[in-house]
Amino acid sequence: MNLAAADGLTMSGWIFMLLSNAFVWILTVWCFKRVLTSDAPIDPGPAAKP
Amino acid sequence: MADQQKQAWGSRLGVILAVAGSAVGLGNFLRFPGQAAANGGGAFMIPYFCALLFLGIPIGWAEWAMGRYGGRKGFHSAPAIMGVVGRGSFMRYVGVIGVLIPVGVYFYYIFIESWCLGYFWKYLTGGIGVDAAATMNEQLQQSGSYWQGFIGMGEDGALFAGGHGGVLVFWLITMALNVWFVFRGLSKGIEAFCKWAMPAMAVIALIVLARVLTLHPNELHPDQNVESGLAYMWNPKFEELWKAKTWINAAGQIFFSLSVGFGVIINYASYCKRKDDVVLSGLTASATNELFEVGFGGMITIPAAFIFMGAVGIVGKGTFGLGFNTLPVVFAQMPAGNVIGALWFLMLFLAAITSSLSMLQPTAAFVQEALGCSRSKAIGGTVALALAGSLYCLWFTGGTIGWSTIDDWVGTFLIVVLALFQIVAFGWCFGVGRGIDEAHEGAQLRIPGFMRFIIKFVAPAYLLVSIGWFSVHDLGGWWGKAFVPGHTDADGKVDYSPVAGYSLILVAVVAALLIVITRIGEKRWRAAGLDLDGTRPPDDVAEIPGATR
Numbered sequence: 001m002n003l004a005a006a007d008g009l010t011m012s013g014w015i016f017m018l019l020s021n022a023f024v025w026i027l028t029v030w031c032f033k034r035v036l037t038s039d040a041p042i043d044p045g046p047a048a049k050p
Numbered sequence: 051m052a053d054q055q056k057q058a059w060g061s062r063l064g065v066i067l068a069v070a071g072s073a074v075g076l077g078n079f080l081r082f083p084g085q086a087a088a089n090g091g092g093a094f095m096i097p098y099f100c101a102l103l104f105l106g107i108p109i110g111w112a113e114w115a116m117g118r119y120g121g122r123k124g125f126h127s128a129p130a131i132m133g134v135v136g137r138g139s140f141m142r143y144v145g146v147i148g149v150l151i152p153v154g155v156y157f158y159y160i161f162i163e164s165w166c167l168g169y170f171w172k173y174l175t176g177g178i179g180v181d182a183a184a185t186m187n188e189q190l191q192q193s194g195s196y197w198q199g200f201i202g203m204g205e206d207g208a209l210f211a212g213g214h215g216g217v218l219v220f221w222l223i224t225m226a227l228n229v230w231f232v233f234r235g236l237s238k239g240i241e242a243f244c245k246w247a248m249p250a251m252a253v254i255a256l257i258v259l260a261r262v263l264t265l266h267p268n269e270l271h272p273d274q275n276v277e278s279g280l281a282y283m284w285n286p287k288f289e290e291l292w293k294a295k296t297w298i299n300a301a302g303q304i305f306f307s308l309s310v311g312f313g314v315i316i317n318y319a320s321y322c323k324r325k326d327d328v329v330l331s332g333l334t335a336s337a338t339n340e341l342f343e344v345g346f347g348g349m350i351t352i353p354a355a356f357i358f359m360g361a362v363g364i365v366g367k368g369t370f371g372l373g374f375n376t377l378p379v380v381f382a383q384m385p386a387g388n389v390i391g392a393l394w395f396l397m398l399f400l401a402a403i404t405s406s407l408s409m410l411q412p413t414a415a416f417v418q419e420a421l422g423c424s425r426s427k428a429i430g431g432t433v434a435l436a437l438a439g440s441l442y443c444l445w446f447t448g449g450t451i452g453w454s455t456i457d458d459w460v461g462t463f464l465i466v467v468l469a470l471f472q473i474v475a476f477g478w479c480f481g482v483g484r485g486i487d488e489a490h491e492g493a494q495l496r497i498p499g500f501m502r503f504i505i506k507f508v509a510p511a512y513l514l515v516s517i518g519w520f521s522v523h524d525l526g527g528w529w530g531k532a533f534v535p536g537h538t539d540a541d542g543k544v545d546y547s548p549v550a551g552y553s554l555i556l557v558a559v560v561a562a563l564l565i566v567i568t569r570i571g572e573k574r575w576r577a578a579g580l581d582l583d584g585t586r587p588p589d590d591v592a593e594i595p596g597a598t599r
Contacts, residue, residue, distance in 0.1 A: 009277055009285060012285070012286050013091070013285035013286060016095055016284050021344060021345050021349070024345050027337040031337045034330055034494060035062060035063060036063070
């Protein structure tokens with residue numbers, strides 16, 4: 001367990017936190033942008049038809 | 051009539067959100083932060099992202115590709131698809147694990163899901179009675195007592211004795227909601243629900259995150275503030291990287307988190323069409339899960355607990371203790387705590403139900419295609435089995451031994467075992483080159499070339515090491531706990547419980563039942579001339595007679 005928490009975030013703590021968050025946010029936004037900009041419904045199937 | 055219609059996804063976004071919904075669960079918000087803080091803080095992210103890159107994403111792609119390929123052959127269940135991809139009976143019967151896991155986990159997951167609904171309702175109507183004026187230890191005790199009573203931890207059968215916060219009512223409501231959405235079908239039920247539940251979860255998570263990051267420092271302990279809470283979670287301890295358990299725990303977290311090796315993705319992907327992009331869809335579902343895990347789970351749970359309670363509320367609490375014992379104390383002290391508490395448990399409930407829906411669906415699909423019955427009958431049979439298993443977990447609540455034993459064996463160990471066989475079936479039996487070519491059909495993204503090496507060698511080796519680790523460190527103890535009277539744990543305390551044995555017998559009985567159903571299905575598929583051993587060209591497709599999908 002990290003017992004040095006009372007001293008606040010260290011430089012490496014900031015780096016790990018920001019890089020990890022930046023990675024997951026950028027990856028997610030990039031993926032959804034790719035999906036949504038080419039989101040032709042694949043094949044709605046009979047269930048989606050009236 | 052849903053029975054008469056072929057099951058299919060309505061849109062690419064829908065299938066992505068359904069898979070992501072399956073992956074995002076309680077583990078993202080409760081298990082991940084505890085694992086990270088206990089295994090090196092920020093440094094944990096190194097093995098964690100390695101496991102994501104070398105295990106989670108490639109195995110996920112393999113599952114997507116295998117599922118879609120199996121679907122083209124007319125199959126939608128893990129045993130049938132594993133038989134096709136793995137070219138024979140051995141992999142088909144190994145694939146039974148891909149049904150045993152979702153249905154076995156469902157037995158207890160639905161119970162935990164009902165805690166979330168119950169706590170949501172309690173916070174909506176005034177909280178669970180933690181006195182913010184009491185000392186911290188007293189508050190923890192109040193919260194702990196309430197939680198233990200609510201889930202019947204005191205003794206077996208306690209929930210049926212009354213006076214336990216109505217968890218049985220919440221369980222019934224949860225069960226009914228699950229059955230309703232699965233009965234409505236893939237597109238109108240699971241997909242439609244996930245399409246609003248996932249954005250709703252993201253919005254709630256953002257609200258709670260904003261609340262946590264704007265909290266004032268603890269008045270009694272000014273050193274307990276947002277920054278120190280984040281520091282507790284994120285300051286790296288690099289020495290943890292030299293310990294094997296850090297890497298094993300990181301891999302375990304990725305498995306729990308992404309739903310790989312669970313038998314779910316292979317089923318969901320089987321409803322995709324040949325030109326549906328499984329590469330980008332798989333990556334997007336994984337990325338969404340990571341956003342909820344790292345971006346929300348990693349920033350909310352531990353910092354909030356640390357600000358109000360310091361390390362005392364976190365150390366040794368475990369996944370559920372953190373969520374249902376510690377956080378209620380946090381909400382009791384937080385301004386507008388009941389509102390935030392209600393939102394938090396609503397978010398957990400949505401995370402849980404999107405996961406539990408994905409556990410019923412593969413089992414129902416398996417029963418339907420193996421026995422050739424209608425979808426409504428298959429769902430009826432699946433629900434009957436799920437009810438029986440869940441009632442077992444509801445009865446044997448003493449010390450949580452009944453359901454935690456199933457969690458150890460089925461929800462932890464077998465996931466890694468199934469993942470190993472899946473990646474071997476994909477990389478070695480089907481052929482890694484052919485498998486990646488199959489995945490590339492209709493794909494906007496190319497799987498990087500180095501993934502061939504990872505899928506064929508690195509991922510199986512990583513999984514073998516994980517299984518070896520479990521075998522050495524856990525399996526003996528788990529077995530002794532269930533079947534060796536007088537067995538003691540590492541601290542010398544007797545941990546033998548016949549209930550653990552009952553749970554394993556229950557799992558064995560369910561596995562035997564699934565094997566029998568697979569055997570029946572195998573005969574039917576062979577008689578119908580289906581390509582159940584995957585020996586014919588990819589486009590040799592046939593319909594399963596009798597099964598109205």
